[in-house]
Each structure stands twice: as C-alpha cells, then as structure tokens.
Amino acid sequence: MADPDEFDAFYKDARDRLLAQTYLLTGDLPAARSAVREAFVVGWHHWAKVNARGEPETEVRPRAWANASRRATTRPWHREKDLDPEVARTLEVLADLDWAPRRMLVACEVARLPLAEASREVGVTVEDGAQHLAVGRAELAAHLGLTTPEEVEAALSAVTAPLVDVRWPRPSILRRAGRRRRRVHTVGGVALACVALVVSGAVVHDADGTATSLARSVDRDAPAEEPALGPVPELAESFTTAQLLPSSEVELLSPDSAWTSTTSDNTGGDGLVLPCQQARYADAEGLAGFVSAHRATTPAGTSLRAFQASELSRDPEAATATLQTWASWFGGCDETRAQLLGTYDVTGVGDAALAFTVRVGGPPQSVVTAAIARTGDITTVVVSDAASTESDAREPIVDLLASAVDRVCETEAGGACSGSPALEPRLPVPTGDAPTLLEPVDLPPVPGIDLPWSGTRAATPEQNPAATVCDRAGFTDGFTDPTTRTFVIPDAGLPATFGLAQTSGRLSDQQVADGFVGTIADRLATCVEQDLVTSADVIGSGEYESGRMIVWDLEVRVDEDDTVRVLMGVARAGNLVTQVGFVPAGDADLDDDTFVALVQRARERLLIADPAG
Structure with a gap:
C-alpha cells in the first residue's frame, strides 16, 4: 500500500526545486506551479512504482518539465510590473535560447544533475549535451555580462529566490486528486x-x-x-x-x-x-x-x-x-x-x-x-x-x-x-415564468417523433383542458391564481386531439386541497359504472408528508363503438394542486412509467413554487 507520509515528505522537499526549474524553463509562474502540482498528482497515482525505484524526483521532474512547456504562454514576465529588471533580463535571455541549451543549463546548473543524466533526460547524447550546455552558459554570460561560473549561478538563483513565498496546496489535496485520477483512469x-x-x-x-x-x-x-x-x-x-x-x-x-x-x-x-x-x-x-x-x-x-x-x-x-x-x-x-x-x-x-x-x-x-x-x-x-x-x-x-x-x-x-x-x-431549479407548471424541458420525447414540444403561454383557464369526462375538475371556485397551458408538437402531422395539458392552482388550505384530489379519485372510481369509460386503471400513486399523487390510464368512450386512451394524473403539494392530461395518437404515445414520472415532475414543480408544501 502506498505510504502517504513518504509522499508528503517528498512533496514538501522537492516542490520548490521543481518550481524553480520549470519557472526558469518557461518564465510563466502560474504554468510552472500548475505543472509541478499535476506532476505530483500523477506521482501519487503511480506512487508504488515511483517510490520503489528509489529516486522519485527523477520520475516526477520530466513530467513537470513537459507539463510546463505545454502550458506556458509567450514571455508572460512582460506583464509583471513589479518584476526586478535584472530578473526580467535573465528570463528574456533564457527564452531566446534554443530549447535543448536551455534545458541542459537548467538541468546542470539548477537541478545539479550530472552531465550524463541531464543529457538522458533532455534526450541527447552526452557529447551533444555537453555542447548544448556550453552554448547555454556562453549565451547567458555574454548577454548578461557575466564572467565566472559563480556569476551565472547567482543570476539564475536571483530569478528563483522570490519563489519561496509561493503557496502550495496541502499534500492531502494532491493525494485526493491522485486517487480520483486513478478512479477515472479505470x-x-x-x-x-x-x-x-x-x-x-x-x-x-x-x-x-x-x-x-x-x-x-x-x-x-x-x-x-x-x-x-x-x-x-x-x-x-x-x-x-x-x-x-x-x-x-x-x-x-x-x-x-x-x-x-x-x-x-x-x-x-x-x-x-x-x-x-x-x-x-x-x-x-x-x-x-x-x-x-x-x-x-x-x-x-x-x-x-x-x-x-x-x-x-x-x-x-x-x-x-x-x-x-x-x-x-x-x-x-x-x-x-x-x-x-x-x-x-x-x-x-x-x-x-x-x-x-x-x-x-x-x-x-x-x-x-x-x-x-x-x-x-x-x-x-x-x-x-x-x-x-x-x-x-x-x-x-x-x-x-x-x-x-x-x-x-x-x-x-x-x-x-x-x-x-x-x-x-434534489428538486429541479426554478425555470420559466409559471412556477407551478411544467416546462418543455420536463417533457419526454415521443417515440417516432423527432420534433420538439411547444407550449402555449401560461393563462388563466376559462375551462380546464386537463380534465376528463369522468372527473370534470374545475379550477375556478375557491382557487387563487389558477394557471393552465397546453403542449403540442407542431408540424409532426399528428391529429388535433394529440397533446398534453396541465392546470394548477392554490386552494385555501391543505385540507381543502386534499379534498379536491379525493373528489377526482371518487369520480374516477364510479366512472366505469356510469359507462363513460370502459376502464380506469390506477397506474401510479404516492403518499407524501406534504401531499399525494394518483395517476390513471383511461379508455374513454367516444361513441358506442369507439374509445380513446387518455392518461391523467393529479397531485397535491401543500395547498397547491395540479392536474395533467395526455391524449396520444396511434404510436405517438407515452408508456405508463414515463407518464407517471411526468406527473411526479409536475408535483415537484409545485414544491418549487411553495417549498413549505
């Protein structure tokens, strides 16, 4: 099992060194810090292997350098108004170096790597590495007026000295990110x-x-x-x-x-x-x-x-x-x-x-x-x-x-x-200008129809379009601010009978609202006896602390020989009630589970409008 204490100690010991190196390579402090952070995240992801090799810094450093080179912007120090002019000049000279001499210079002068190891990390032969290092030293000395190796070292140290004040995330944050990375990787x-x-x-x-x-x-x-x-x-x-x-x-x-x-x-x-x-x-x-x-x-x-x-x-x-x-x-x-x-x-x-x-x-x-x-x-x-x-x-x-x-x-x-x-x-977030009504985003797709739903503006109902011949529910007497809207799918070639309707309103108190729902249920129960429908099956119901919901699948008699299928549901939340009705057309239909879920969403919209419900 990976030892977090060992990783934490390594992170605290090596992060400033790697930040100095990546900053000298890029001159972009945010990119350098981010690059080092990500390299440690990946290091923890593979910590068992990284630590087993004995030199974890040699595993993390190349990734930090590669990350920094991908993310750095062009000469960002030009935007740093308070940057010491000598530091800015050093960064400018480093930026003008070719990539290989710059990396060899940082590897040998700052990371203190032996020539052979530095060449291997840069990806060149030892002979080419020595040549690149000599070019880097000479260019830096010539442009900054330096005459000794000690002065070259001091110039590079001056660039990285202020980095000791950089804030770092806690090791636990990096380990957590590494664990997430491992989960995501799988x-x-x-x-x-x-x-x-x-x-x-x-x-x-x-x-x-x-x-x-x-x-x-x-x-x-x-x-x-x-x-x-x-x-x-x-x-x-x-x-x-x-x-x-x-x-x-x-x-x-x-x-x-x-x-x-x-x-x-x-x-x-x-x-x-x-x-x-x-x-x-x-x-x-x-x-x-x-x-x-x-x-x-x-x-x-x-x-x-x-x-x-x-x-x-x-x-x-x-x-x-x-x-x-x-x-x-x-x-x-x-x-x-x-x-x-x-x-x-x-x-x-x-x-x-x-x-x-x-x-x-x-x-x-x-x-x-x-x-x-x-x-x-x-x-x-x-x-x-x-x-x-x-x-x-x-x-x-x-x-x-x-x-x-x-x-x-x-x-x-x-x-x-x-x-x-x-x-x-949780409940959906409020949308639209009619908080107690469904929105197009609530409506499910209709099988075989590739066109979107379109709803009318919310309006005060003169009659309730969601009611059936059985319940004859009106949202007038005793209701405060009732609203209704209908939804259709234009240009789909469907008959005029197809569509979905909803009406919502507020009654004086919860007891009156529950009585309204109970009256609809009672009327549906006696509807078959009156021969107005051939069937009225309850396909969904629910009891809640703040209300209830009942959903029916009806076969409504049109004449002596024909019936029409109608799905209808009613729900209460507090003293708010809503009724939803849907008339399909052939294969343009909703299955029972889908419609029950839609009535449940209609009830959620009531709860959004009145969370106390």
Missing part, C-alpha cells in the same frame, strides 16, 4: 471530456485534417452581440488558463481515443460553446472567463465531447449569481428536444455545487452531464456530452469538478476546496 469508455473555455479564434484539426473551432462546437442561431468582459483588475491577472483542467486528465476518460482540444477566452463567434449555454458569459460583469472544449472519436466510432467553463466574478455574491445562472441554463436547457432527467446537490465540492443530467436531441440522442461549483469568487463548470445514452457520467464528472475546484481554491480569489464529493437528488 472508467474506460465513459463518454465525456472536460472542455476548458479559452483562446479566441483558436483552431485545431481533426485526424482527417478538417479544421475545427469553438465557434462550431455547438450549432445554433447566433444571439445578439454581447460585450466582452471589461477591464481586468489586478486580481484577474492571476486567473489564467493554466488553472483549467489539463487535457491529460480529460483524455484519461477515453485513453484509446484520438482527442482534439481548444481553449479560449470566449470572445469570438457567438460565445455559445457548451450544451445548454444561453449567453457568452453567465456573469456579464465578471473579471475574466475561459472555456475549453475536447472532442474525441472512440475506436468504435462513438462521438465524445467535454467542456469546462470558468468565470471570475468581483465578489462571492456575484459568483453565487453566476452559479445560479449556469444552473438555470442546464435546468431549463433550450437545446432541441432537451429533457431534464435529474438535478442533484453536490456536497464536498467548493462552497456550493449542483449537477444535472439532460437528454438532448436526436437521432441519435445524447446525454449531457453537467456539474457546477463555486469556490470564493470563481465559478467553474464541467460538462460531458455522450452520444451513448447508456453511460452514467455523473460520478466521473463530479470527480472532475472536484479536481477543477482544487486547482483554484487556494488562489487569492478561491474559497473552499474539495473533500469527498457526493450526489444527492
């Missing part, structure tokens, strides 16, 4: 990838050479132009793409797939990159925002997509509003034929977190799994979009969300980090 074929939102106009190419970009990640109509985020205060300067999830973590979700990735500040195109996203930024007055997108095709030909969005707000209150906006986008997803499958509280991640599953579009259908968290002033979103509706990406996505939070929680703008993530089902 979940082969889970269709998701976390896309970080980052570089305006960034373009990548698929395996066949076709150019792709964030602007075409999601096909939809472009909204009205929105302003980019305003001037960036000092706090935002440390909020960079290096704090997004690395592509290496995303790619482990399907390691045998060919991935392409893009990052951007999301200022190009229409800004709608993630599924269900409804505006360029959730916080239009935020300080900074980034996105990333990852695409893959598995060897079996299945399409995978994943995304990450991260936004920096001005304070925790604005970040809370940002989280709520993202939640409303997923909870009220406006993608074609989207259906909200589940909403969850996420505990143990950041200051607050939620998760959603949404079935989208088709054919073929896909399942979007999204998780959102706030830590301090930062809101981050992780999303998977899996073409396979059989996969369950909730736990992997929440684990990735925890990793995303841990990358930023200890920054100045951060807040709570992650503990042990857990999912708990």
Whole structure:
C-alpha cells in the first residue's frame, strides 16, 4: 500500500526545486506551479512504482518539465510590473535560447544533475549535451555580462529566490486528486471530456485534417452581440488558463481515443460553446472567463465531447449569481428536444455545487452531464456530452469538478476546496415564468417523433383542458391564481386531439386541497359504472408528508363503438394542486412509467413554487 507520509515528505522537499526549474524553463509562474502540482498528482497515482525505484524526483521532474512547456504562454514576465529588471533580463535571455541549451543549463546548473543524466533526460547524447550546455552558459554570460561560473549561478538563483513565498496546496489535496485520477483512469469508455473555455479564434484539426473551432462546437442561431468582459483588475491577472483542467486528465476518460482540444477566452463567434449555454458569459460583469472544449472519436466510432467553463466574478455574491445562472441554463436547457432527467446537490465540492443530467436531441440522442461549483469568487463548470445514452457520467464528472475546484481554491480569489464529493437528488431549479407548471424541458420525447414540444403561454383557464369526462375538475371556485397551458408538437402531422395539458392552482388550505384530489379519485372510481369509460386503471400513486399523487390510464368512450386512451394524473403539494392530461395518437404515445414520472415532475414543480408544501 502506498505510504502517504513518504509522499508528503517528498512533496514538501522537492516542490520548490521543481518550481524553480520549470519557472526558469518557461518564465510563466502560474504554468510552472500548475505543472509541478499535476506532476505530483500523477506521482501519487503511480506512487508504488515511483517510490520503489528509489529516486522519485527523477520520475516526477520530466513530467513537470513537459507539463510546463505545454502550458506556458509567450514571455508572460512582460506583464509583471513589479518584476526586478535584472530578473526580467535573465528570463528574456533564457527564452531566446534554443530549447535543448536551455534545458541542459537548467538541468546542470539548477537541478545539479550530472552531465550524463541531464543529457538522458533532455534526450541527447552526452557529447551533444555537453555542447548544448556550453552554448547555454556562453549565451547567458555574454548577454548578461557575466564572467565566472559563480556569476551565472547567482543570476539564475536571483530569478528563483522570490519563489519561496509561493503557496502550495496541502499534500492531502494532491493525494485526493491522485486517487480520483486513478478512479477515472479505470472508467474506460465513459463518454465525456472536460472542455476548458479559452483562446479566441483558436483552431485545431481533426485526424482527417478538417479544421475545427469553438465557434462550431455547438450549432445554433447566433444571439445578439454581447460585450466582452471589461477591464481586468489586478486580481484577474492571476486567473489564467493554466488553472483549467489539463487535457491529460480529460483524455484519461477515453485513453484509446484520438482527442482534439481548444481553449479560449470566449470572445469570438457567438460565445455559445457548451450544451445548454444561453449567453457568452453567465456573469456579464465578471473579471475574466475561459472555456475549453475536447472532442474525441472512440475506436468504435462513438462521438465524445467535454467542456469546462470558468468565470471570475468581483465578489462571492456575484459568483453565487453566476452559479445560479449556469444552473438555470442546464435546468431549463433550450437545446432541441432537451429533457431534464435529474438535478442533484453536490456536497464536498467548493462552497456550493449542483449537477444535472439532460437528454438532448436526436437521432441519435445524447446525454449531457453537467456539474457546477463555486469556490470564493470563481465559478467553474464541467460538462460531458455522450452520444451513448447508456453511460452514467455523473460520478466521473463530479470527480472532475472536484479536481477543477482544487486547482483554484487556494488562489487569492478561491474559497473552499474539495473533500469527498457526493450526489444527492434534489428538486429541479426554478425555470420559466409559471412556477407551478411544467416546462418543455420536463417533457419526454415521443417515440417516432423527432420534433420538439411547444407550449402555449401560461393563462388563466376559462375551462380546464386537463380534465376528463369522468372527473370534470374545475379550477375556478375557491382557487387563487389558477394557471393552465397546453403542449403540442407542431408540424409532426399528428391529429388535433394529440397533446398534453396541465392546470394548477392554490386552494385555501391543505385540507381543502386534499379534498379536491379525493373528489377526482371518487369520480374516477364510479366512472366505469356510469359507462363513460370502459376502464380506469390506477397506474401510479404516492403518499407524501406534504401531499399525494394518483395517476390513471383511461379508455374513454367516444361513441358506442369507439374509445380513446387518455392518461391523467393529479397531485397535491401543500395547498397547491395540479392536474395533467395526455391524449396520444396511434404510436405517438407515452408508456405508463414515463407518464407517471411526468406527473411526479409536475408535483415537484409545485414544491418549487411553495417549498413549505
């Protein structure tokens, strides 16, 4: 079993050395710190092997260097106003060196590696390594006016001296991330990838050479132009793409797939990159925002997509509003034929977190799994979009969300980090302007119909369109603010009788509301005797502390020879009641379980409108 004490001691001993080396290689402190952090996460992932070889630093160092070289931006020290001019000059000279001389210089002068070992890590022969080292020393000395080896060493030490004040995450955080990485690594074929939102106009190419970009990640109509985020205060300067999830973590979700990735500040195109996203930024007055997108095709030909969005707000209150906006986008997803499958509280991640599953579009259908968290002033979103509706990406996505939070929680703008993530089902978030009524996102797909549901505006009912000939339920006498709406599927060639209707209202108290439900049940029970229906079967029911629900499958007599199938349900939450009716047309039908679940969702909408119910 891996010994955490040994790893913790190694981490505390080696992290500053590796940070100095990666900073000298790149001049990009955020990228260097992130690179070292990730290298230790991977080190703990493989700690049994790494530690068994006796020199764990020789295992972690190459990964840290490689990570830093991938993430570094071009000459970032130019933006550091308080940087010592001599330090900036040294970084400039190092940046002008070719890659091999720079690495040999850092390996021998800073990491104190013997020439043979340094050459092996750089990937050159000993003879070439010696040549590269001599070039590096000579170039540095010539441009900085140095004359002795001691002066070269002092110049490099001056660059790294201030790094002793860098804050590091606790070892336990890295070990937890390593454990999550191990779990994710074993979940082969889970269709998701976390896309970080980052570089305006960034373009990548698929395996066949076709150019792709964030602007075409999601096909939809472009909204009205929105302003980019305003001037960036000092706090935002440390909020960079290096704090997004690395592509290496995303790619482990399907390691045998060919991935392409893009990052951007999301200022190009229409800004709608993630599924269900409804505006360029959730916080239009935020300080900074980034996105990333990852695409893959598995060897079996299945399409995978994943995304990450991260936004920096001005304070925790604005970040809370940002989280709520993202939640409303997923909870009220406006993608074609989207259906909200589940909403969850996420505990143990950041200051607050939620998760959603949404079935989208088709054919073929896909399942979007999204998780959102706030830590301090930062809101981050992780999303998977899996073409396979059989996969369950909730736990992997929440684990990735925890990793995303841990990358930023200890920054100045951060807040709570992650503990042990857990999912708990909860009520849907409020959406729409009629809180007691269903929304299109609540409605299931109808078999054989590839078009979306469309609902009328909520209105005061002159009569109740959800009532049947049996119950004749009216939402007039004694009701306060009753509302109704109907849903149809336009252009589907269905008869005018097809559709779904709902009416909701509030009565004076719970006892009166329960009596209303009881009256409908009594009328349905005697309806067969009156020969108004040929059958009235209860297909679902439930008793709750705050109310109840009953659902029927009816065969309603039209004339002496014909009947029409009608599904109807009634539910109460507190003193609120709702009735839902559905008339199918041939194969355009809903099975019993699907309709019962829909009536349950209608009751949840009542609870959202009146949580005390």
